Amino acid sequence: xxxxxxxxxxxxxxxxxxxxxxxxxxxxxxxxxxxxxxxxxxxxxxxxxxxxxxxxxxxxxxxxxxxxxxxxxxxxxxxxxxxxxxxxxxxxxxxxxxxxxxxxxxxxxxxx
Amino acid sequence: xxxxxxxxxxxxxxxxxxxxxxxxxxxxxxxxxxxxxxxxxxxxxxxxxxxxxxxxxxxxxxxxxxxxxxxxxxxxxxxxxxxxxxxxxxxxxxxxxxxxxxxxxxxxxxxxx
Numbered sequence: 001x002x003x004x005x006x007x008x009x010x011x012x013x014x015x016x017x018x019x020x021x022x023x024x025x026x027x028x029x030x031x032x033x034x035x036x037x038x039x040x041x042x043x044x045x046x047x048x049x050x051x052x053x054x055x056x057x058x059x060x061x062x063x064x065x066x067x068x069x070x071x072x073x074x075x076x077x078x079x080x081x082x083x084x085x086x087x088x089x090x091x092x093x094x095x096x097x098x099x100x101x102x103x104x105x106x107x108x109x110x111x112x
Numbered sequence: 113x114x115x116x117x118x119x120x121x122x123x124x125x126x127x128x129x130x131x132x133x134x135x136x137x138x139x140x141x142x143x144x145x146x147x148x149x150x151x152x153x154x155x156x157x158x159x160x161x162x163x164x165x166x167x168x169x170x171x172x173x174x175x176x177x178x179x180x181x182x183x184x185x186x187x188x189x190x191x192x193x194x195x196x197x198x199x200x201x202x203x204x205x206x207x208x209x210x211x212x213x214x215x216x217x218x219x220x221x222x223x224x225x
Contacts, residue, residue, distance in 0.1 A: 009152065031211055042202060043155070045213035088154065092211075099170070100145060100206070100214055104154035 003027060004091050006103030014111050019076040021106035023089035032065055032072040033090040037105070043088060046074075081110050115139065118203050118217035125197075125224050133188045133220045135203035141215070142208030144186035148172060149200040149219075158201075161186055162208050190222065197224045 005024045013019050023032060031050045035043040047056055049065035049072060056063045062075045076083055086105040116137040125131045135144065143162050147155040157170030161180040175194025180186055186205075190197045200221050204214040 006154075033213065035214075042216040042219050043204075043214075044216070048211065048213065050211065090155075090214075099157065099160060099168070100204070101157060101171075102147070102155040104152070 003101055004029075004032075004089055004103040006089055006106055008106055009104065010107045010109075012109045012111065013079050015081060016078050019079050019083070019108055021074050021087050021089075021108075023072045023074075023103055025070050025091065028069050029072075029091050030069075031092065033092070033100075034063060034072075034074055035088045035090060035102075036085050037088065038085045041085075043102075076108075079108070079110050081112050084108060084110050116203060116205050116215050116217040118201075118220050120220060121218060123220055123222045125222070127224055128192045129224075130192055131190050131197075131222065131224075133190070133201055133203075133222070135186045135188065135217060137184055137186075137205040137215075137217075139205055139215060140183070141205035142183070143206045144180070145204040145206075145214065146170075146176070146178065146186070146188045147202045147204065149202060155202065158188065197222060 007022050033048045034046040037043045047063050052069050053067045054065040060077045064073045086107045088102050088105040090102045092100045119134045145160045146158040156172050158176050159178040161167035164183050167180050177189045202219045203217045206212050206214040
């Protein structure tokens with residue numbers, strides 16, 4: 001089954017408010033990837049985190065990887081209507097048995 | 113243009129029929145994947161393949177079959193044994209390393225009536 005749990009499942013915000021989604025695992029992750037899927041579209045890669053405590057930024061998006069490499073978060077500052085979509089975290093097992101497993105995702109809706 | 117192509121975009125089948133979904137990539141990726149997406153369920157892994165002529169079951173392989181005869185192709189057959197086949201199916205590919213992004217096709221929405 002899925003190794004990564006993602007919360008919340010849904011989040012509705014007013015435009016300009018911040019948004020955060022969390023990804024948690026009971027086991028240590030080799031790395032974590034984040035994807036965005038627009039309504040009616042397909043998932044698109046956003047970023048990958050590999051190092052313990054890593055923080056990466058993409059404009060208004062901030063991605064963090066926990067010190068224990070068991071959790072990760074995606075934070076969007078001052079949401080815009082273009083941020084609407086489902087955000088997924090994904091973990092791959094790496095090694096010789098490569099397998100990419102996704103969380104259930106967080107659906108973000110933004111009220112203009 | 114390089115990319116990953118799924119066809120058709122929409123597919124309708126009668127219950128009890130097998131149906132094959134196409135997935136082709138020209139990115140020279142080693143690994144390919146099939147996911148099923150249902151509302152509120154996220155992406156669930158059906159099958160994945162790291163190399164030609166080899167593939168592994170994912171989390172929900174029952175009722176599905178795949179083949180990997182060519183590096184660029186990874187077709188998925190939804191058999192009549194799959195109890196709830198109506199869903200959105202996504203194919204993806206990546207380099208065969210544990211640290212690379214996956215590229216997705218546009219998806220096929222299968223409806224079984």
